[in-house]
Amino acid sequence: MxxxxxxxxxxxxxxxxxxxxxxxxxxxxxxxxxxxxxxxxxxxPVNYTASNSNLGAIEGINFTNAAEKTLDAVVHVKNITITTAQPSMRDLMLGRVPQRKQLGTGSGVIISPDGYIITNNHVIDSSEKLSVTLNDNRTLEATIVGTDPKTDIALLKVESDEALPYTTFGDSDTAKIGEWVLAVGNPFNLTSTVTAGIISAKSRDLSGESSQSFIQTDAAVNPGNSGGALVNINGELIGINTAITSQTGSYIGYSFAVPSNIAKKVVQDIMEFGNVQNGILGVRGGSLNSSAAEKLGVGETEGFYVDDVDEDTGADAAGLKSGDIIKKVDNIEIRKFSDLRGYLDTKRPNDKVTVYYLRNGVQQQAEVTLLKNNTLTIPNIGIIKDAKPKDLRKYKVKKGVKITAISGGYAQYLSQEGIQAGDIITKVNGVEVNSVEDVKEIIKNKDPYHPLAIELINSNGQNLKYAFR
The missing domain is CATH 1.20.5 (Single alpha-helices involved in coiled-coils or other helix-helix interfaces)
Incomplete structure (x- = not known):
């Protein structure tokens, strides 16, 4: 043991x-x-000191001042629309078209003490009745002053016996990637709500057609935030929150705002002219990247490559040519088409800009006067513009608009038919036309179920008729 x-x-x-x-x-x-x-x-963190430094930088930012300046200037927008409901058997028997009211909501930003409010066009589109609720819970009726679907901006007006709190425009061109911003809106009718984030990118185009130029942020934005304010830490309005990208319909980390310089210009145009005045440079082309640079045989992978220069435009008068690469306009670096599009959207006809471009690898510059856009793209046909007297004399007609480029799905067919740039369209849907504005008005009032009919005369003197759906 x-x-x-x-x-x-x-x-x-x-x-x-x-x-x-x-x-x-x-x-x-x-x-x-x-x-x-x-x-x-x-x-x-790389080391303890760097970690403390980063925390100190974040803690040193004070959002309260910006929030205080903005909260009372952001409103809740209610939009009542009339929609067609699913007809019942009784409706069908009686030949009735049932309608019902539908409520849509969004946000808006007061930009003047006398009650002008900026919001998104899609927030108030097709409205029968509009109202806004202030941050102090007062509700006021609103009227639409003007809209611009292209930039998705709308201007509203409310009447109040007292001056309203408002926010001031900042300079969105000087906003920097990585800069802290606040998104202020009314996403769930909870009165004004503030979220914070940074600017993730600038000149974002969600359409794929280089027709947009958004500020991208990671500040939380949800349905109902549309039309709300994106402000910097000084409380200055640098954007109008407009869209999110999401597979679920809810916020997942990306939100987009119309830059304030574009929104401000749209509002000023609506107030002064009743519509938006767009100044064009007069060039056509696209963004450069590695693939495009290799295909075109150029050494630049950033910038706007000029494919063609439209005649009788500022770019034409300034001497820009096909093959030029635009790198900068005024103080704005041009890395892609949306950079150029976004900056030009802040300009009007007769504004002058300095264009810095490369020609055969040599940097040059030219002062270009922006002109009013007198062209129109007709689907399946191409681009038209106002015809000059000499164009009309050449084709022996008194009225018409000039085709400047054939494009779209019928381009090859039209070319085979002998139609080319320079030919004159004399009638659209049986109505004589003498300007691009005439054509715009006819297309605007066209029955969507009927084809678009054109009559034209080509260089051989032939009168031709076509219909396009």
Missing amino acids: KKIATLVLVSVLGGAITLGTYKTFLEEEQTIAQQEEKVQPFFQ
């Missing part, structure tokens, strides 16, 4: 010595090795 006890004691003592040795000499090294396997260096 004593031998068994002694054996057990020796075993326990040996185990204790072994464990102690392991703890002292081996475990620390092994633990360190395990930590190295789990560590993700790109998620960790």
